[in-house]
Structures are given as C-alpha cells and as structure tokens.
Amino acid sequence: MTQTPVFLGLAARASAHDMDLVSLSVGGDRNAFGELVRRHGSRVRALLRRMGADPAMADDLAQDAFLAAFEQIAEFRGEGAFAGWVGRIAARLYIRRWRREARMPLGAEATDEDTDPRMRETGANTRIDLDQALKGLSKVERLCVSLCYGAGLSHAEAAAALNAPLGTVKSHVKRGLDKLKGALVAEPSPSAQERAYNE
C-alpha cells in the first residue's frame, strides 16, 4: 500500500486507489468512504437485485451493508476487492431478511412456476444478459447462484449462511447453472443491461 495522506481533496479522492481510500476511512474520513460508495455502490445494489431483492429493498440493504462496512472497515485487509467484501456483507444481510420473511423453504424443489416464462423459451442464440438469464431461474436457484458466483461464497459458506444442507445448496446451484448454460451463450449486451438498471 502506498503512503496515504491524512486528507485528500475532491480530485485526489476521485483518482485515489481503493486501498488508500480504505486507509483514510479507517481514520474516520467519511468523504473517502463516500468515494468508495460512489465507485462500488452499483455493483452491490446489482448483486442484491440479482439475488432476488426488489429495487427498493436492494437499495436499503446496500445502504445498510455500506454502513456496516464503515463500522468494520479496519477489518478489511485488501485480500480481495472492496466491492466483493461489501457484497458479502450485503448478501448476508439479504439472507437474514430472506430467512426472516420465510419466503420459501430452501429444501423446496424448484419449479418453473416462479421463473420468467420468456426465459423458458430462451434459445441457444440468445445474447448474454445476466439479469435476464437469472429471471429464468427459480428464486432459490437464483439466490444460490448469486451467492456463489456474485458474492463469492463457497458452496459450504452459502449453505452455512442459508442454514441449509450443503447438498441442497449444491443441487440448487447445479440446476441453476444448467438453466443458465442455455442462456449465457454469447457475449453480453451492455445496452440491454444498462436499460434494465436504468429503467
């Protein structure tokens, strides 16, 4: 890590490395942390939406995740990306709420009823659009896939977070991957993703 100045101006903050901003945040610099939020907020919000949260809930949980991250910022050692670290905090917050609201027993077999019918008709030539592709998964599959590939949890960590058997999580992930395989066949369509977020 480079030597971090005690205070950074607006322009310097905008160009500072994440770890420098983290160091400043450890010292209580809320403006430096604000820059981290500006940089990585979208990714955390997108992860929560992909896990199945509606936009309003995703924003609330992302905000709570960043506030929690600020409290624990001294624990971030920079082993991974900052966004990934906050993403894991956000994912655990979402799981806590998901379990509290008991939306669906995790052991339940996924059915096609809670998937987007358009996705069931998806052909092999469909362009990659992760958000559209995830709509083709059941809620539980979507949650498990997002936890493992979006939040970076291992199957075992996801099972522990969900308080579910490891085998159950693995089978949900496997089924989810099988469904995604058909949808994610070509290069992503940035315009489609941009449209989805900015709607």
Added chain:
Amino acid sequence: MSDRHGSDRTLEARLENAFAESPVFADADVFALRVHDALERNWLVRRLVIGALGLAGGLIGVVQLLRSGLVDHLGAVGGAWRLVNNDLTGLPVARIFSELFGAGPSTGAEVLWMSGAMAIIALGLFVTRAIREF
C-alpha cells in the same frame, strides 16, 4: 472454491465475470449521497449519545464527591498538615516538603476554586470541539 469441478469451469468463470461487471446505475451519485447522509446522521447521534453519557457521568461523579464530604475531609487534612508542619519545622525533611508544597494540601475553598477552573477549561474544550464538529 475447491468444490467446483468439471466442465462447467468456463461457464462459472464467465458467470463470475458477468456478476463483477455491473453497469453503473444512473442514480449512483444519489445513492452515494444517501449513504453519506446516513453516515453523518449516525455520527451525529453517536457524538450526542457519548456527550450526553459523559455529561451525566460527570454530574453523577461531582454529586457523589460532594455528598461524600470530600471537601470537609480535605479541609481537615489541611489543618492537620499545618499542625504537623508547625511542630516539625526544624527538621530538614519537613522544610523540603514545605518548600515543595507550600503550606500543605489545599483547603476546601481552594479545592472548589480549582474545580471551577477545571470545569471552565473543560467547557472551553467542549465548545471548541463542538464548533469544529458542527
């Protein structure tokens, strides 16, 4: 993640990339501002709570000190010191003590003056801190 095997490696890697490459939301700055405001609010509440607890603790401490008769005790100790000092002025040790500490420990009135001065200093520090923070 060691528990991922097989021919799905490519798909898994692409999936991880797709998750990592999120587009920037149109309201990213608004969201950042919202988090920043929440942080400031939390900070303010925390400062007020700590300040209030410190004030309450200080008041309780002062009341307890006054109720314990500390001022009277100190006055009595000061009187006793003067008696001892008068009897032992010829001894070198007592002379040294006398030069170091003057007439002995403070009387009740001096303690009150010192407390008042410290309270004013503490108030000054609080005001400068408050001006800096708000």
